[in-house]
Amino acid sequence: MKSFIRTKSKVRLLWLFSTLAFVLSAIIDNLTATIVLITIxxxxxxxxxxxxxxAGLIVIAANAGGAWSPIGDVTTTMLWIANKVSANQLIIHVLLPSIVCYALPTLIASRLSIFKGNIEEIIVEDNVNTNSALMFYLGLGGILFVPLFKTLTHLPPYVGMMLSLAVVAAVAEFLSNRRFKVGKAMGDHDGSHHSPLHKSLSKIEMPSLLFFLGILMAVAALESLGMLYDFAGSLEANIPYLGTEHASTKISDLVVLLLGAGSAIIDNVPLVAASIGMFQIGMDEPAWHFIAYAAGTGGSILIIGSAAGVVAMGMEKIDFFWYLKKIGGLALIGFLAGSAVFVVLRDFLLNSH
Structure with a gap:
């Protein structure tokens, strides 16, 4: 990917990285997209x-890009697997608000003095693996195949993801083993430890998986006790209704906006997991799409509000208060502007039906 970057203009680089973050996060999820782009x-x-x-603008764009894709963020994937949203309706309702959410902060930032002028000479590395492009596009294709697989077979998404992993692993094994002579590879002890699959699986972030597992188990316990349902009733009784009077919305826009703002503090995963247990509304109700947008993009307001922000903070040693002062305001503007676009678009789609 680094070989495609030829411009030295800071403004062009800002739009390039933001757009890449927006597009890539919809495919490989916002956390992975942030790691890749900050590394570059x-x-x-x-x-x-x-x-x-x-890095701050990449976090905003990555979270916005993950909100409109069923595989772009943990929260949207949870809603998709729980049959609260379908892939096509999620894209129809959330894509345009997400574009506004990332484009407006990027446009404002491009006018700041920090992005004036050019960067230093870009050094392009020559020692690029000849199979890197093949594996890159194969991996992206395998991930994009998962929603299609679920639509065609109606099997759980993890089955399609494991099938994609099997194809990618098989191709990787074939390409890596071609470097060894067959006779030598059969008898060479070192050659047997060059499996790219084993090397990749050893890098899985188990603490993060256990973190999400603990959150989901805790929320499931609250749901089984009926506490989430009671809390949802309290919210609907005490928070004034804002939004269209159309029967399909069911949940106040203000409640969803508060969930989005809360995701910046608490993290969006437990809030979405709780909302799945709290709200008893049907599949593809507009409220689910608004929750997907608000939880996904609201986490950008604080550096600790999303997995993309946390990993960016670790990679670049971003100070919490620096991000709040410099980037938080831009993220809030994008979040509110996208929310307004979502409400207008939702009401238009509802009235058109």
Missing amino acids: LQKIVSDKETRLWF
Whole structure:
């Protein structure tokens, strides 16, 4: 990916990285997209302050890109697997608000003095693996295949993902074993430990998986006790209704906006898991699409509000208060502007039916 970056203009690089974050996060999820782009950013931009600004805008764009895709964020994947949203309706309702959510902060930031001028000369590495492009596009294709697989077979999404993993692993094994002579590979002890699949599986972030497992188990316990349902009733009784009077919305827009703002503090995964247990409404109700948008993009307001923000903070050592002062306001503007676009679009679609 680094070989495609030829411009030295900071503004063009900002739009390039933001757009890449928006598109990639919809395919490989916002956490992975953030890791990939910040890794590339560290090899291109040497100035620390400039790189922090780039990283902050990447977080906003990655979270916005993950909100409109069923495989772009943990929260949207949870809603998709729980049969609360379908892939096509999620894209129809959330894509345009998500574009506004990332494009408006990027447009405002491009006018700031920090993005004036050019960066230093870009050094492109020559030692690129000849199979890197093949594996990159095969991996993206395998991930994009999962929603299609679920639609065609009606099997759980994890079955399609495991099938994609099997294809990618088989191709990787074939390409890596071609480097060894068959006779040598059969008898060479070292050759047997060059499996790219084993190497990749050893890098799985088990603490993160256990973190999500613990959250979901705790929320499931609250749901089984009936506490989430009671809490949802309290919210609907005490928070004034804002939004269209159409029967399909069911949940106040203000409640969803509060969930989005709360995701910046608590993290969006437990809030969405709780909302699945709280609200008893049907599949593809507009409220689910609004929850997917609000929870996915609201986490950008604080650096600790999303997995993408946390990983960016770790990779670039971003200070919490620096992000709140410099990037938080831009994220809030994008979040509110996208929310307004969502409400207008939702009402238009409801009235058109």
